[in-house]
Structures are given as structure tokens and as C-alpha cells.
Amino acid sequence: MKRVLLSGNEAIARGAYEAGVRFAAAYPGTPSTEVLENIAAYKEIDAHWAINEKVALEEGIGASFAGARGLVAMKHVGLNVAADPLMTFSYTGVNGGVVIVVADDPGMHSSQNEQDSRQYARFAKVPLLEPADSQEAKDFVKIALEISEEYDTPVILRSSTRISHAQSLVALAEREEVSLRPYEKSTKRVMMPAFARPRHVKVEERLGLLGRYAEKAPVNRIEWRDRKTGVICAGICYQNVRxxxxxxxxxxxxxxxxxxxxxxxxxxxxxxxxxxxxxxxPFLEEQIKAAGIDICGKEIFPTVGEIHPNLIAEKITGRPLTAPLIAADPETPVPARPPVLCPGCPHRSVFYTLKREKMVVSGDIGCYTLGALSPLEAIDTCICMGASISAGLGFEKGNPEMRGKVVSVIGDSTFFHSGMTGLADVVYNGGSTLTVILDNRTTAMTGHQDNPGTGRTLKGEYTAAIEIAPLCRALGVKRVREVDPYDLKTLREAIREEAKAGEPSVIVSRRACVLLDKSDKGYYEINGEKCTACKACMVLGCPAITAGESGMTIDPSLCAGCGVCVQVCKFNAIKKAGGEDEK
Amino acid sequence: MKNNTSILMGGVGGQGIVLASRLLAHVIQAHNHELKISEIHGMAQRGGSVITYVRFGREVFSPLIEPGQADYILAAEKLEAWRWLPYLRRGGTMVCSTQEIKPVPVITGKQEYPKTIMEKMQALAEEGTIGRLYAVNALEIAEKCGQPKAATVALIGVLARSLPFPCESYLAALKAIVPTRHLAANEKTFLAGYNYFTE
Structure with missing residues (x-):
């Protein structure tokens, strides 16, 4: 059979299709995003972006109770958000099978922590499968759904960056239609104390049965080779060990x-x-040691970051497989190439202004977290989705002298995800923080997914768009205004006024992500006679502007024509190419 | 005997490194090899370093390439060539664009763009540490062929000379992957790279 090249995430999507999944939901998050993006292509599956991971899982629970097979996907930290329903879903069990895909990010390629989500399986007492390549990623979705229905439990499918974003060859199969299971009312789904107590007993019994299943499960296998060294491993570690x-x-x-x-x-x-x-x-190791089996693991391997083949070879055989071609050359150091806000990014002027106003900025998760990097260095904190607004309130409650100096900054998708509750709390508890909502009309960081504000669904269909400004007013914020972030003066005045308002206030900084804005705004250039090389424009950190030996230059191939730099130049030295001097 | 071949492709976000790996994957698949590709997405989209590993052969386990392991490096930017050079195996092949894209620490004057990258790589090539060094003004080639954004395709053309696949396989891959309106310029750019060191 001809095999096709699929990423782990594409393979998981294909697995859902082949296994007769009828409903899928997720909130985007690297490295899990492409699971739902690829499921969206299958018309047989009703799939959508949920507002957050908790909502996604709860929808999956409802779909399961209604009799359908379902898949819910998220990144590792998303499972924290969905942990509440997970813990009790373990008790109720399923009707239609449910697989919860969680993609970990060892090495933190694009995450704020590197938690080990396998711990959730033990915490929630549900089975966890871990594929080692794309073929297994596809096959394990089907196995997970079978286990789910056979043992009346949700099943976690744990991926990681190197599985989700690695491509390998996969043999495809046809979709197997799985009919809806009949819905019957049952107290097993009503988790109040009297009904939950007997369910906990079932959960413990189930674990015993699953342990017996694991002994003969084909997904666990011994590969006998040389008997001097034996290694227990799973997922990407299997490939690296081999x-x-x-x-x-x-x-x-x-x-x-x-x-x-x-x-x-x-x-x-x-x-x-x-x-x-x-x-x-040491998730496997602790359980193996608890069973009284002598094994070597974290004595020699780190609990931090990824474990690559060279490290495995070095720790077990005493020598790595390969060594760097050349040692680091102190004469020719390699400058880092950190990610940056794009030229024309509508977030840039907001951070530029907040830095100049010397505000304490309570930040959040998204492209705009890059506002923490040099030269803007405007962001003070980044914790988790939605934390900006609530932590911002905490700042002024913890230290009343900081009242009026703290600004919470959050993106549109993140605000819908978990910022709304924090904003309601600011109103309810007499906070005065200014919240700036960076409404770039998309979920940009993860690759431009739609969200409740965009008016489009995962499947590209038109739907109701939730407007942010009226929503904030409905939450009780009286001072709400929209500002175009390309208009620096208006933005600065708005921030000054609203920060000092002494009551909750919101500025919606509204301008579409520059990567989505296809309009040709031309580009700007420096008038070398007027430029004094004061470098005021360099504070913007725009990749299009460079300080050369003979003054500043703007790279026309990078310039997006936003015109923000024009507004920071005191010498009127920046003008539109082919146009009159502005300002 | 070595079971597989490792190709590391590095560049800057927006240079088409992911497209390059898709092209190569198409070619490798057409010749029925085992194949694994590893990419890092996410923040790398925002002008950061982009890195892709392509491994193929009779048997491939890890999708990763580690320092000293790459048989080939394709670097779409000079500083990225220098960044990933330690990943080349002794005697391996470096295909490198002479294009410079300044990273933000250089733009803001905090760090310097190294000036002697090419000289140092030349010296390493002369002593045999780098087996073959192909330095190419890929941007110029692509501009001449009418599609400056296809510079990385010129590099693929150069690399293709060293790989065990015929020219037609690459042209078929371009046809399958590149949108029709850009196809002619991409084919021209590929062939210009393919013939660059033979003319």
C-alpha cells in the first residue's frame, strides 16, 4: 500500500476520521494546533475552535454522552485549563468514546513551561497512550477510542513537539462509520456526592482492569536484541534510543x-x-521502582529539556555518536536571531507607548509577548492565558501605590479564552487597572486561527462575531474606547487618560494583523539630509529600520508602510516613498 | 554501513525553508526511501531562525539531527550557515547563500554581524573539515529568473547535484507543490542552481 507523508498532528486528524469520530473541538496552541486544522477538512466530522480548552473538553463530554465518538485537542498547558472537567469525566465515563489529545513541549520551543502532562493520567486515573511516529499517532487514536468505549473512560493521547511536528510515512485506511450509541438517562452522569461515591469505586476497579489489559496490549512490546542492555521507553524517546x-x-x-x-x-x-x-x-521510573524493580533513569538523565540520541549514547555507552564539527569560535560569535514583532505589527506602537509612559505591564500569551524583548522591553510579566488582567488587579491590591501605574495587555483571542472573567473581577472588586486589548482580528501566534471575534468558524463558515467593546461595557466597564494603534498621538493620550481614570477602563487597540492585511500601504524612506542619526526610531525595534554608518535606512522589502516611525521622528526625516513629507 | 542520509536546512522565517523541505520530501518519496522530517514552528515564524531536518534511507529512527551528524547543510542565509555549521559531519557538504539578513541584535547595534564567515568556511573547506563548500548568490540567481522569493529553490538546485536523485524528480516535485503562476520562475531558478557549478 502506498504510504503518505504526514506530520504527527495530520496523522492524529486522519486517525479521528478513520475511527468514525463525529465531533472534535480544540483551542489552538503550539504544538497541537494542526490537529483540528486538519480535522476541519473532513466533512464527516463536526469540528470547531472552542473558546478555551475547558469548553472544548466539556463539549466533547456532551457529544460523548449523546453517543458520538469525539476528539478534543490542546497543548500541555491547555490541559490545565481543562483539568476540572477531566477529573470528573473520569468518574462519569463515556457513552461514545473520547480521546483527549495533549501535546507536550519538552525543550519549550514555544511554551511558557515544560510540564509533563503524563502526570494527569495518574491524577485523573485514566489511561494514556503515547505514539512514537505518525503511523502510531494515527493508529493510536483508533485504539484509544476502543479502550475508551470498552473500559468506559476518557483516554489521553500524549504527543510532543517532536511527534506532532515531525513527518513520517503513514499507511491510510478507509473511514469506519461508527453508529451513534443510544442515549439513556443515568445517574452515572450526575456527579453529586451520593452518585459520585459509587463511581469512584468503579474508577479504581477500572484501573485494575486496565492494568491487566496493558499486560497483553499490542501497543506494549519487547524487542529482544543484545541482552546486556535493556531500555524502557515510549514516544520520541523510543526513536532516540533506537x-x-x-x-x-x-x-x-x-x-x-x-x-x-x-x-x-x-x-x-x-x-x-x-x-x-x-x-x-521520572513518570515511568517512579512507578517501576515502586513495583520493586531496580532501574536506572534520572540518576543519569536530566529532568529538564529534550533527551537526544547523543546524550543517550553518552550516558549509557560512555561516548556520544557524533561531536560538533567545530568548536565555538570566540572570534566569530553567532548573534542570536530571536523572533520579533513583524514590520507593521499593530502591537509595536502600544508597547513603545507603554514603555515611554513607564507603566508596569501585566502581559499575556500571544505574539505580543515578544514586546518583552529588546529594544521594546515593555512587558513585566507573562504567566498563562488570561493572567494579565487578574494579575494586574493583584498588583494594585497587593501594593496600593501601584494603582494607576499598572496596565494589563491581552490579545483578542486570549481575552475570549480567559480574560473576560478577570475583567469582570476588576469591575466587581473596585479595581482601577487599565486593560489594553490588542484586537488584531485573529489568533496570530499559532498561525491565524479564527476566534469568537472574527465572525468565521474553523470550517470557514460565517458566524456571529462578538464585538469586544460592547462586551466590556456589558461586563460593567464604563470607560471603553477603541483606538487605531497606527495613530500614535491618539493612542498615547488614551493611555495617559485611562491609566489615571481611577476606575476600570479598557482600550481596544483595533487593527488587523499585518500578515492578514493585504492592502498596499507603500513604504517609507529616510531623508538622509534631515536624519540626525538620533536613533529615536530604533526604539521601535522595527526589523525594517537599520542603523548604518551613514545614518538610518529603511529596507523597502520589509517596510509594511504602517507609518509609526514617521510619528516618532522629531526631524521630519521619514517620508513616504514617492510622496510628500508628512507631519 | 550507514543506513541513511541527513540534511539540515536552515534560514530565516519567510525564506521558504519549509517549502524546501516539502520539495525534497516529494523527491525522496518518489524514490521509495524511508523518510522523516522535523520542523520547529511557532515563534520561529516571526523572523527567527527556522530549522528543518530531513533524514532518509533504508531505516530512519530519530527525526533529529545532532551536531556533527548532517551529511548536507543547506543554509539560505550566511549567518545561519555559520550557526548550523557545527552540525555538519567531517567531510560533509555545505550549500550556503551569500545573502545577509541582519538579526535584531545586529540591527540595534548590540552585536556585530560576523564579517569573516566565508573566509573561515573557505579555510575549513581547504583543510577538508568541510568536504565541499558551495557558496552561492542565490538571491541574484532568483532575481534574474524573475522570482526573488525563490532564492532557496536555487540552493535546492545546487544541492540536487550532490544527492542521488535525477533532475526530473525535482522538476516533478516543483510541479506538484508550487502554484502554477509561480511554476515557470521556480523551474528556471532551480535549473540555474542545478547548473551553477557546472557551467
Whole structure:
């Protein structure tokens, strides 16, 4: 059969299609975003962006109760948001099968932490599968749904950046239609104390049954090779172990919770030295050691970051597979190339202004987190989705002297995700913080997904758009105004006035992401005679503006024509190419 | 015997590194090799370094390429070539654009763009540490062929000479992947790269 090249996320989407999934929901988050983007192409699956991960999972629960097979996807920190329904969904169990896809990010390629989401499986007492390539990513979705229905439990499918964003060859199959299961009313879905107590008993029984299943599950397998060294591993670590130690025996776990203890015992008995290679927490190791099996893991491997083949080879055989071609050359250091706000990014002027006004900026998650980097360096905090507004209120409550000096900055999609509750709390509890909502009409960071403000769904259909300004007024904020962030003067005045208002206030900085704005605004150039090389424009951190030996230059191929730099130049030295001097 | 070949492709967000890996993947698949590609997305889209690993052959386990392992490096920008050079194996091939794109720390004057990258790589090539060094003004080639955004395709053309696949496979891949309105310029750019060191 011809195989196709799929990323792990594309394969998971395909798996949902083939396994007869009828409903899917997610909130975008790297490295999980493409799961739903690819599911959207299947007309057989009703799929949408949910407002946040908790909502997505709750929708998945409802769809399951109604009898449909469902898939819910999120990045690792999204599972924190969805943890509340997860814990109790474990008790109710399912009707139609449910797979919860969670993509971890060891190494933090684009995340604020590198939590190990496998812990949630043990916490919620639900089974967890972990694929090692795209073929398994697809196949495991189907297996997860079968386990879900057989054992009456949600199942977590754990991916990671190197699985979700690596492509490998996959054999496809046809879709198997799975009919809706009949809906019958039952107290097993009403988790109040009297009905929840017997369900907890079921959960514990279920874990025992799943442990027995794990012993014979085909996803767990021993590969006997040289018996001197045996390694237990799962997911991407399996590939890295095979790369590093091609001759070692391996117990490859496809199911990482609950563990097949007897299988592990058998494997341990068959090898001289036993290792466990796992990224982040000693999740497998602690359970294996608790079963009384001697194994070496975090004594030699880090609990931080990714574990690559060279490290595995070095720690187990004493020598890495390869060494760098050349040592770092102190004479020719390599400048970093950090990500930056794009030329023409509507966020730039907001951070420029907040920095000049010396505000404490309570930040949030999105492209605009880049406002923390040099030269803008405007953001003071970044914690989690929605934290800007609530932490901003905390600043002034914790230290009343900071009242009027704190601004919370949050994007449109993040505001819908979990900023609205914080803003309501500012109103309710007499806060006075200014909230700036950077409404760029999209979820930009993860690659321009739609959100409740855009008027379009995941499937590209038109829908009601929720307007942010009236929403804020409805939450009780009396001072709400919209500003075009390309208009620096108006923006500055608005920030000055609203920060000092002494009551809750919102500025909606409204301008579409420059990558979506296809209008040709021309470009600007420097008049070398007027430019004094004062470098005031450099404070904007625009990649199009460079300080050369003979003054400033604007790269016409990068300039987006936003004209913000014109407004920071005191010498009237920046003008539109082919146009009259402005200002 | 080595089971597989490792190609590391590096550049700056927007230079078409992801397209380049898709092209190569199409070619490799047409020749029935095992294949793994690893990309880092996310913040890298915003003008940061972009890096893609392509590994193919009889058997491929890890999708990663580590320092000292790459048989080939394709770098769409000179500083990125220097950044990823430690990943090349001794005697490996470096295909590198001479284009310079200044990163923000250089633009803001906090760091200097290294001036001697090419001289240092030349010296490493002369002593055999770098097996073959192909430095190409890819941007100029692409501009001449009418599509400056296809500069990375010129580099693929140069690299293609060293890989075990025929020219037609690349042209077929371009046809399958590049939108029709850009196809002619991309084909021209690819061939200009393919013939660059033979003319």
C-alpha cells in the first residue's frame, strides 16, 4: 500500500476520521494546533475552535454522552485549563468514546513551561497512550477510542513537539462509520456526592482492569536484541534510543498509564542492565521502582529539556555518536536571531507607548509577548492565558501605590479564552487597572486561527462575531474606547487618560494583523539630509529600520508602510516613498 | 554501513525553508526511501531562525539531527550557515547563500554581524573539515529568473547535484507543490542552481 507523508498532528486528524469520530473541538496552541486544522477538512466530522480548552473538553463530554465518538485537542498547558472537567469525566465515563489529545513541549520551543502532562493520567486515573511516529499517532487514536468505549473512560493521547511536528510515512485506511450509541438517562452522569461515591469505586476497579489489559496490549512490546542492555521507553524517546543504541533490547511502551508491571518484570529479568529513558519527569521510573524493580533513569538523565540520541549514547555507552564539527569560535560569535514583532505589527506602537509612559505591564500569551524583548522591553510579566488582567488587579491590591501605574495587555483571542472573567473581577472588586486589548482580528501566534471575534468558524463558515467593546461595557466597564494603534498621538493620550481614570477602563487597540492585511500601504524612506542619526526610531525595534554608518535606512522589502516611525521622528526625516513629507 | 542520509536546512522565517523541505520530501518519496522530517514552528515564524531536518534511507529512527551528524547543510542565509555549521559531519557538504539578513541584535547595534564567515568556511573547506563548500548568490540567481522569493529553490538546485536523485524528480516535485503562476520562475531558478557549478 502506498504510504503518505504526514506530520504527527495530520496523522492524529486522519486517525479521528478513520475511527468514525463525529465531533472534535480544540483551542489552538503550539504544538497541537494542526490537529483540528486538519480535522476541519473532513466533512464527516463536526469540528470547531472552542473558546478555551475547558469548553472544548466539556463539549466533547456532551457529544460523548449523546453517543458520538469525539476528539478534543490542546497543548500541555491547555490541559490545565481543562483539568476540572477531566477529573470528573473520569468518574462519569463515556457513552461514545473520547480521546483527549495533549501535546507536550519538552525543550519549550514555544511554551511558557515544560510540564509533563503524563502526570494527569495518574491524577485523573485514566489511561494514556503515547505514539512514537505518525503511523502510531494515527493508529493510536483508533485504539484509544476502543479502550475508551470498552473500559468506559476518557483516554489521553500524549504527543510532543517532536511527534506532532515531525513527518513520517503513514499507511491510510478507509473511514469506519461508527453508529451513534443510544442515549439513556443515568445517574452515572450526575456527579453529586451520593452518585459520585459509587463511581469512584468503579474508577479504581477500572484501573485494575486496565492494568491487566496493558499486560497483553499490542501497543506494549519487547524487542529482544543484545541482552546486556535493556531500555524502557515510549514516544520520541523510543526513536532516540533506537538511534543511539541500535543493538540494545527495548521494551517499547505505547501505553504509559497504567503500566504493564509483569511485562516490565519479565523484561527486567531478561537483561543485565536496565534503563528507562524518558523526557521530563521520572513518570515511568517512579512507578517501576515502586513495583520493586531496580532501574536506572534520572540518576543519569536530566529532568529538564529534550533527551537526544547523543546524550543517550553518552550516558549509557560512555561516548556520544557524533561531536560538533567545530568548536565555538570566540572570534566569530553567532548573534542570536530571536523572533520579533513583524514590520507593521499593530502591537509595536502600544508597547513603545507603554514603555515611554513607564507603566508596569501585566502581559499575556500571544505574539505580543515578544514586546518583552529588546529594544521594546515593555512587558513585566507573562504567566498563562488570561493572567494579565487578574494579575494586574493583584498588583494594585497587593501594593496600593501601584494603582494607576499598572496596565494589563491581552490579545483578542486570549481575552475570549480567559480574560473576560478577570475583567469582570476588576469591575466587581473596585479595581482601577487599565486593560489594553490588542484586537488584531485573529489568533496570530499559532498561525491565524479564527476566534469568537472574527465572525468565521474553523470550517470557514460565517458566524456571529462578538464585538469586544460592547462586551466590556456589558461586563460593567464604563470607560471603553477603541483606538487605531497606527495613530500614535491618539493612542498615547488614551493611555495617559485611562491609566489615571481611577476606575476600570479598557482600550481596544483595533487593527488587523499585518500578515492578514493585504492592502498596499507603500513604504517609507529616510531623508538622509534631515536624519540626525538620533536613533529615536530604533526604539521601535522595527526589523525594517537599520542603523548604518551613514545614518538610518529603511529596507523597502520589509517596510509594511504602517507609518509609526514617521510619528516618532522629531526631524521630519521619514517620508513616504514617492510622496510628500508628512507631519 | 550507514543506513541513511541527513540534511539540515536552515534560514530565516519567510525564506521558504519549509517549502524546501516539502520539495525534497516529494523527491525522496518518489524514490521509495524511508523518510522523516522535523520542523520547529511557532515563534520561529516571526523572523527567527527556522530549522528543518530531513533524514532518509533504508531505516530512519530519530527525526533529529545532532551536531556533527548532517551529511548536507543547506543554509539560505550566511549567518545561519555559520550557526548550523557545527552540525555538519567531517567531510560533509555545505550549500550556503551569500545573502545577509541582519538579526535584531545586529540591527540595534548590540552585536556585530560576523564579517569573516566565508573566509573561515573557505579555510575549513581547504583543510577538508568541510568536504565541499558551495557558496552561492542565490538571491541574484532568483532575481534574474524573475522570482526573488525563490532564492532557496536555487540552493535546492545546487544541492540536487550532490544527492542521488535525477533532475526530473525535482522538476516533478516543483510541479506538484508550487502554484502554477509561480511554476515557470521556480523551474528556471532551480535549473540555474542545478547548473551553477557546472557551467
Amino acid at each position: 538511534e543511539a543504541l541500535p543493538d540494545a533490547s527495548v521494551l517499547k511502551l505505547g501505553m504509559c498509564y497504567p503500566l504493564p508491571v509483569q511485562l516490565i518484570r519479565d523484561f527486567a529479568a531478561g537483561v543485565d542492565r536496565l534503563y528507562v529513558v524518558e523526557e521530563l519527569d
